Amino acid sequence: xxxxxxxxxxxxxxxxxxxxxxxxxxxxxxxxxxxxxxxxxxxxxxxxxxxxxxxxxxxxxxxxxxxxxxxxxxxxxxxxxxxxxxxxxxxxxxxxxxxxxxxxxxxxxxxxxxxxxxxxxxxxxxxxxxxxxxxxxxxxxxxxxxxxxxxxxxxxxxxxxxxxxxxxxxxxxxxxxxxxxxxxxxxxxxxxxxxxxxxxxxxxxxxxxxxxxxxxxxxxxxxxxxxxxxxxxxxxxxxxxxxxxxxxxxxxxxxxxxxxxxxxxxxxxxxxxxxxxxxxxxxxxxxxxxxxxxxxxxxxxxxxxxxxxxxxxxxxxxxxxxxxxxxxxxxxxxxxxxxxxxxxxxxxxxxxxxxxxxxxxxxxxxxxxxxxxxxxxxxxxxx
Numbered sequence: 001x002x003x004x005x006x007x008x009x010x011x012x013x014x015x016x017x018x019x020x021x022x023x024x025x026x027x028x029x030x031x032x033x034x035x036x037x038x039x040x041x042x043x044x045x046x047x048x049x050x051x052x053x054x055x056x057x058x059x060x061x062x063x064x065x066x067x068x069x070x071x072x073x074x075x076x077x078x079x080x081x082x083x084x085x086x087x088x089x090x091x092x093x094x095x096x097x098x099x100x101x102x103x104x105x106x107x108x109x110x111x112x113x114x115x116x117x118x119x120x121x122x123x124x125x126x127x128x129x130x131x132x133x134x135x136x137x138x139x140x141x142x143x144x145x146x147x148x149x150x151x152x153x154x155x156x157x158x159x160x161x162x163x164x165x166x167x168x169x170x171x172x173x174x175x176x177x178x179x180x181x182x183x184x185x186x187x188x189x190x191x192x193x194x195x196x197x198x199x200x201x202x203x204x205x206x207x208x209x210x211x212x213x214x215x216x217x218x219x220x221x222x223x224x225x226x227x228x229x230x231x232x233x234x235x236x237x238x239x240x241x242x243x244x245x246x247x248x249x250x251x252x253x254x255x256x257x258x259x260x261x262x263x264x265x266x267x268x269x270x271x272x273x274x275x276x277x278x279x280x281x282x283x284x285x286x287x288x289x290x291x292x293x294x295x296x297x298x299x300x301x302x303x304x305x306x307x308x309x310x311x312x313x314x315x316x317x318x319x320x321x322x323x324x325x326x327x328x329x330x331x332x333x334x335x336x337x338x339x340x341x342x343x344x345x346x347x348x349x350x351x352x353x354x355x356x357x358x359x360x361x362x363x364x365x366x367x368x369x370x371x372x373x374x375x376x377x378x379x380x381x382x383x
Contacts (some may be wrong), residue, residue, distance in 0.1 A: 003257040006072050008293070011258070011266055012037040014036035021296075029294050031070050036318060039064035039071050045367040059365065068297055073249040080305075089310075091175065092164040093240040094183045097229035098123045098193055099157040103220040107201060108156055110214075113299040114204070115143055116156065122196040123158050124308045126170045129192070131309075135176040137166025140309030144244065145298075148252045149272040151282055152292035154303070158280025160243045163237070167310050167319070179232075186230050209262040211242055248305060261286070276309040355358030 012033050020030065038044050046061035063072050100108075100119065108115040123143060131139030142161040149155035164177040177183045198221060205218070207212040259267045259281055267283040286294075298304060309315065351357040 004258065006258040006261055008251075008253065008258070009037050009039060009259060011286055014261065014263075015290055019287045019290040023294075025294055027168050028300050029251060029297050030298050032066055033290070034067045035064035035066040039066070039069050039351070042365070043366045046365045048363040048365060049359040049360045050362050051354060051357040052350040052360050054351060054354040056351055056357075056359075057370045058355050058359065061365075067249075068251050070253070070255050073251060077249035080114075080248050081242060084176040084241050084245075086215075087316075088237040088241055089163040089165050090237065092177070092179060093237050094177065095231045095240055095244065096160040096162065096163065096183075096189075097157055098160065099155070099225065099227075099229070101221050102155070103224070104201070105154045105156075106217055107205070108301040109295075110210075111362040114301060116147075116302065116304075118197065118200055118204075118351075119156060119158060119304055120145070122193060122200065123160065126189065126193045126196060127160065127162065128309060129337055130189060131166055134184060135166050135174070136311055137174050137176060139163075139166050139167045139176070139312035140307070140315070142244070142311050143306050143308065144248050146250070147298075149298045150273070152187055152252055152289070152295070154295045157242060159224065163311070165310065167315075170318075174257050182230050184230070186228055189230070190228045191228045193228060193382055194221075198222060203314070206259075227362075238371045263289050271282060308338075328347065 003352055009372050017036065018034055019025070040061045040063055044058055044059060044062040049058045050056065050059055051058075063069075065072050067073070098119070099309050120143060124141065127139060131137055140163060144159045145156070145160065147154060147156050161185060164175055166174050166176045166184070198218070202211070204216060208361065211218075257269045259269060261267070264285055265283050266286050266289045267281050268289075270282045271277045272280050273340075295315055303307060309314065310319075349359045351359055
């Protein structure tokens with residue numbers, strides 16, 4: 001895999017100082033930007049490897065492992081998909097997307113942790129209530145939070161993966177939905193979700209005594225039509241899981257979308273869905289790029305992938321271990337490198353020159369400096 005010419009880390013190193021001076025991000029956002037700027041550089045240390053066949057010497061620097069870093073998500077995504085494939089019910093699955101209108105973004109920014117938790121809560125309560133009213137069963141879902149649009153604007157929405165299966169009051173599994181059709185009436189689903197979340201938002205704003213500050217946006221949200229995106233069931237669980245896997249460990253923008261950068265601006269690719277999803281270049285200032293990127297830094301320790309109902313670990317532990325109707329495959333405990341090799345056939349320790357030998361760690365390279373120093377003025381990171 002070739003390394004992109006430009007990365008988010010390059011933008012951070014070039015414009016972070018100006019961004020911090022102009023927008024005063026909080027300490028956690030600074031730490032995230034700092035981790036991205038130092039990822040896979042000498043600042044974090046690494047290892048000196050040698051091939052046991054051809055003698056090739058190679059240095060591998062450590063990753064920052066931050067969940068907002070575009071360089072640290074590829075293997076995590078593949079491992080997550082593989083694990084979910086082992087845990088998925090052997091039935092058809094549905095893909096739904098719940099989105100809130102742009103006029104609620106100001107409320108989201110007032111307390112994003114509360115807003116995102118509310119979003120998860122209202123999505124699951126809506127799906128659960130429709131499961132009982134339409135099929136008289138407890139349903140389940142795997143929900144993934146996304147917060148961005150193609151132009152890095154704030155666009156909170158939740159992707160949901162629902163099995164065509166429910167658990168009835170007699171404690172039996174029951175298939176739900178029909179192949180090629182929608183799981184629930186989309187219009188009714190949209191109205192129910194809209195009512196739940198707007199009622200909760202209004203109550204919270206009233207309690208905080210700030211309802212007047214957000215009244216215009218709230219009234220606009222009440223007046224607009226909300227649409228829940230829903231797809232008919234996929235043929236196999238594997239198809240929809242791999243499809244949803246594209247959305248799980250993404251960050252606001254990947255490195256390969258960045259086209260160019262100068263001393264003031266950054267240009268990146270974006271899909272214009274108003275123009276048949278055509279890919280177009282977009283140019284904004286480097287400081288504005290980082291401001292938008294920081295909109296999507298989640299609160300510390302916030303869980304953005306959640307399992308509900310019959311997809312939750314609690315339900316599985318309480319029910320499936322006693323139920324012979326659904327047998328779950330538990331993957332063997334192996335190292336990350338071994339699991340990556342099993343999934344995509346790529347050996348992390350195979351020599352990429354002779355393709356015969358193994359890369360053996362000879363020396364541990366310590367950190368060249370403390371990574372806790374946030375963007376010292378006039379400094380350059382050594383590669």
